Amino acid sequence: MSDPVNQKSDRKSRQTRPYRSAKRAEAAAATRARIREAAARLFTEKGYTGTRMKEVAALAGVGERTLYDAFPTKAALFGHTLGVAIAGDEEPVAVPERPETLAIRDETDPERAIGRTVGQITELLERAGDLIMVTVEAAGADPDMRASADAGAEATYGVHLALTTALEERGALRPGLDARTAADTLYALASPHMHQLLRRHRGWTSDAYRTWLRRVLVAELLGSN
Secondary structure (H helix, E strand, O other), X not given: OOXXXXXXXXXXXXXXXXXXXXXXXXXXXXXXXXXXXXXXXXXXXXXXXXXOHHHHHHHHOOOHHHHHHHOOOHHHHHHHHHHHHHHOOOOOOOHXXXXXXXXXXXXXXXXXXXXXXXXXXXXXXXXXXXXXXXXHHHOOOOHHHHHHHHHHHHHHHHHHHHHHHHHHHOOOOOOOOOHHHHHHHHHHHOOHHHHHHHHHHOOOOHHHHXXXXXXXXXXXXXXXX
């Protein structure tokens, strides 16, 4: 014969466990967010080499053990921080495979495709541009940063080339311009280096940068004013 008391206890346990799991997941996500915020600030201000894990833990308000449990090395911490900044969230989907990127590639109006590309680039660089520059600056002295910089550059160029190839196939590129040269142009003008110069060194607003980038890309790639 079944025990009604135990049955009630089992049902209550099953109802409680998902709730507790959700609360733990929320708490863990909040902790990671604090760690990322602290890490991004310190990496940007002090550079990769100059940032210490214990400083990140202190600024994030977590114990060093908690930090190392989540990120065993500084390279792992930087990689996670940069990756989330680039993507905009923790979803394990690379930027080239995200719906918004694929939608741009499928956009049939060339100027609209350029405009949507510029919007995506601007948002990405506003979130991650400073951290990307950390990898560039540290690449000469740290093999992890060199690998990160090279991988990021290759992925970025791949996205640009996919777009310019689509434009070439539609006959949208200006006369005499091939897809690879167009991708090279996009790669240079939309680089984190150019964003850093205009936004950080020259003090342009995000809107001014976006407007300029769209105008020059439309002119350079499509031959339109």
